[in-house]
Amino acid sequence: MGTARSASSSRRSTRRFGSEVTIIELLPRLVPVGDEAISAELEKSFKKAGIKALTGTKVTKAAAGTNGVDIEAQTPDGRTPELSADLLLVCDRTRTVTAGLGVEEAGIAMEKGYVKVDDLYRTSVPTCRPSATSSRWAAGVHPQLAHVSSAEGISSPNGLRARTCGRITYDHVPSCTYCDPEIGSVGLTEAEASRRATTCASGVPRSASSAARRWRRGRRFVKIVADRNTMKSRRHMIGPRSTELVAEAVLALRLECTVEELIRTIHAHPTFSEAVAKPRTSTVHSSRSASTASATSSVDRGPIM
Numbered sequence: 001m002g003t004a005r006s007a008s009s010s011r012r013s014t015r016r017f018g019s020e021v022t023i024i025e026l027l028p029r030l031v032p033v034g035d036e037a038i039s040a041e042l043e044k045s046f047k048k049a050g051i052k053a054l055t056g057t058k059v060t061k062a063a064a065g066t067n068g069v070d071i072e073a074q075t076p077d078g079r080t081p082e083l084s085a086d087l088l089l090v091c092d093r094t095r096t097v098t099a100g101l102g103v104e105e106a107g108i109a110m111e112k113g114y115v116k117v118d119d120l121y122r123t124s125v126p127t128c129r130p131s132a133t134s135s136r137w138a139a140g141v142h143p144q145l146a147h148v149s150s151a152e153g154i155s156s157p158n159g160l161r162a163r164t165c166g167r168i169t170y171d172h173v174p175s176c177t178y179c180d181p182e183i184g185s186v187g188l189t190e191a192e193a194s195r196r197a198t199t200c201a202s203g204v205p206r207s208a209s210s211a212a213r214r215w216r217r218g219r220r221f222v223k224i225v226a227d228r229n230t231m232k233s234r235r236h237m238i239g240p241r242s243t244e245l246v247a248e249a250v251l252a253l254r255l256e257c258t259v260e261e262l263i264r265t266i267h268a269h270p271t272f273s274e275a276v277a278k279p280r281t282s283t284v285h286s287s288r289s290a291s292t293a294s295a296t297s298s299v300d301r302g303p304i305m
Contacts, residue, residue: 021052022051023046024073025055025057028056033175054081058074062088069084107124119167121155148170148173171187172254181220182239182241184243186250187234187235188225220275221239223236232253233258245275263277
């Protein structure tokens with residue numbers, strides 16, 4: 001139940017061991033925090049592997065018995081299917097464990113279990129800095145990722161020592177899902193970018209790469225979401241080694257590389273990394289209303305030779 005990053009990984013491996021797997025997701029698509037095109041491709045891959053996905057479905061009752069778990073659910077069309085399973089894996093969001101630590105007694109302001117900080121990770125007590133995973137600032141809770149916490153953990157003590165603190169740009173944080181196919185992304189999704197500025201988008205099936213074809217695992221692609229004015233690009237990818245390839249996209253975004261600059265960077269052939277730097281040369285500069293159609297059509301047309 002739920003499609004958190006860790007859940008997607010465990011489901012595919014469980015299926016490979018021969019178990020029947022059914023995913024129940026309350027939101028309309030798998031991995032709802034990611035780009036829609038990536039979610040659609042992941043669902044296709046899971047379906048091909050024999051994993052059933054019930055999206056937009058709410059679990060109304062789950063009761064453990066001697067033979068497993070009996071589950072009642074409600075689908076978007078109003079049906080109320082009853083499911084039986086040996087095990088029910090509940091993948092909820094991460095939670096804080098700050099209760100009972102005496103934080104509030106020390107005078108540190110809290111909010112919903114998180115330590116309130118400003119953009120320099122300062123608490124209400126100037127000499128106290130929180131551990132990264134327990135902090136919350138005015139914009140909300142940070143991404144609950146190990147590499148984000150590590151970066152914040154480095155920035156926070158540096159701020160105490162030098163009175164300065166390198167702010168983390170959270171739009172530049174890579175997000176990885178270690179399932180099969182792997183998912184790697186950095187920057188705004190197309191929907192998020194469209195709410196902020198006019199965008200252009202393109203998708204490239206990675207099966208066009210001979211290195212990817214050797215894996216014989218179906219079509220994979222890299223989706224580019226670029227700002228129409230600055231041409232700074234974000235990338236969302238699905239396929240073999242995506243969790244490694246996303247590092248190049250993170251560096252390009254941090255150094256403010258444009259789409260053209262990255263395209264002109266020579267990549268060895270044949271390699272997986274070619275797909276990161278070689279989008280369709282016919283990338284369409286589109287308005288908000290047309291960007292989704294542009295991205296979808298270039299993904300669905302099939303391999304580009």
